Amino acid sequence: MIDVKNISIKKRLRNCSFTVERGKIAAIIGENGSGKTTVLEAIAGVLSPDRGSIELPHDRSELISYCPEQAYFYHYFSVEALFDFYQSQFHDFNRGKAEALADFFQLDRQEKMAYLSKGQVNRAKIAVTLARDCPYLVLDEPLAGLDPIVKQKIVQGIIHFIDLEQQSLLITTHELLEIETILDEVIVMRDGHVIAQEEVETIREGMPVQEWLQQLYETV
């Protein structure tokens, strides 16, 4: 379980608390600048909170497969070289899974990052993230700026390759509609606060999630 307790970071996050239970898929949603990415960075260990705690052992690289929104790959890496690099850095990198993901996403293994399209770089990025057999997968905006077919393919890839008996997934997203069917929970942020956490199926018993979100924004 990821247990975020009352974390604050400068003016970007104020007293944020939420939990992601084992075996669940949760999305942090909220407007631009609400603090979604900052929370992920704090969980991944890229940023340290000024106050509050995140209950995880210190070396998070062993526990968390983190995928920032911007690709950070060497442009001269081929897809295959990228896989080799990940394999050399992470003992839990599952090469068989990576190869299956490359097939699923139809990635050309010899092509260099510099020559891949935005959609292909994104798929390569998600492939190396999902290929790690570690308990927590953390993806920042996996669908941002992609066309509907690529989005659909990525959603299918997540369902296909995640093992919810061993893993949990936390993402941030603006594309709620495209990814709603695979979510257990949404965590809503606004102005550096967590203003709600709710199960998607529970929300849908009353109204569409989008409408719920609007009502929430009006009342908070």
Next chain:
Amino acid sequence: MPPQFQQNKPIYLQVMDQLIQEIVSRQRKPGEKLPSVRELAIATSVNPNTIQRVYRELEQRHITETKRGQGTFVTEDRALITTIREELKQQYVNDFVHDMEALGFSKQEIIASIQEGETK
């Protein structure tokens, strides 16, 4: 393409309705093996936890049966399937008649219109 879901109804209920419809219409036969949770999750792009819930609810209503180590199967209780089919028929007919009456049509007019449609 995965199915489109209504926005204001839990997804597990919609997947359940779809499976029940396939069972009562005999697209899925009594005793037939259903896809695994993972297979159905991938086919529908739905969270496996949600599909798990679908199978749990179907099992509770005795529409399916889980055999340990073998998977989930459509019930062989044909009487139960017939009952569910009748219930669904009644429900759809009631909804239809209710909507037609709201438009101001009498039962006679509705019946006449259905018969007319059939002979076309």
